[in-house]
Amino acid sequence: MTKTTLIYETQTCSRCLGSGHHSFNLRDGTICYGCRGRKVQHTRAGTKAIEAVRAFIAARHTVPVEAVLAGDRVRVTRLGGSIVTRTVVATERTPNSFGRRESGSDETVWTDGITLTYAKPVPDQFGAYDSTTSPVGSTVLKSVSGADWDEVVAYARTLKKGVTVHEQEVADAAHA
Ligand SMILES: [Zn+2]
Numbered sequence: 001m002t003k004t005t006l007i008y009e010t011q012t013c014s015r016c017l018g019s020g021h022h023s024f025n026l027r028d029g030t031i032c033y034g035c036r037g038r039k040v041q042h043t044r045a046g047t048k049a050i051e052a053v054r055a056f057i058a059a060r061h062t063v064p065v066e067a068v069l070a071g072d073r074v075r076v077t078r079l080g081g082s083i084v085t086r087t088v089v090a091t092e093r094t095p096n097s098f099g100r101r102e103s104g105s106d107e108t109v110w111t112d113g114i115t116l117t118y119a120k121p122v123p124d125q126f127g128a129y130d131s132t133t134s135p136v137g138s139t140v141l142k143s144v145s146g147a148d149w150d151e152v153v154a155y156a157r158t159l160k161k162g163v164t165v166h167e168q169e170v171a172d173a174a175h176a
Pocket residue numbers: 013014015016017018019020021032033034035036037038039040
């Protein structure tokens with residue numbers, strides 16, 4: 001089968017000129033902050049294409065947290081801002097767990113919370129199961145795969161600049 005990936009346009013990092021290193025400090029050594037040591041950074045067109053594709057996905061795959069079911073794969077923002085994909089193994093509703101003070105009055109409005117518990121990520125064998133709890137009505141971004149991904153790729157092809165579609169033949173077993 002064919003695996004399709006999107007490759008966003010990059011250029012040699014303008015801060016380190018492609019070495020991946022810059023001035024030394026005790027915390028991070030000589031890693032370049034322009035590229036995090038990757039030696040390249042996205043061009044302006046590449047960054048615009050990333051934002052356009054993200055917005056396209058967000059518009060189609062954002063759902064209320066109470067609509068998430070066990071087995072769904074969702075995107076989770078971790079402490080520090082990195083985004084990971086997690087498989088939901090359980091959902092639990094906790095009544096009145098989120099309180100919000102009404103503006104201009106002393107009344108507190110209570111909202112149910114939804115706790116999503118995620119399957120343990122495979123490489124992190126020693127980590128505990130993680131979970132997130134959010135108020136009913138807040139939103140979650142579902143992970144994109146299969147036919148939905150084909151739709152994203154079709155959209156990316158309509159962007160004139162900053163992204164190329166890369167197709168690669170892979171063995172089916174890799175997707176099992
Ligand atoms: Zn750099």
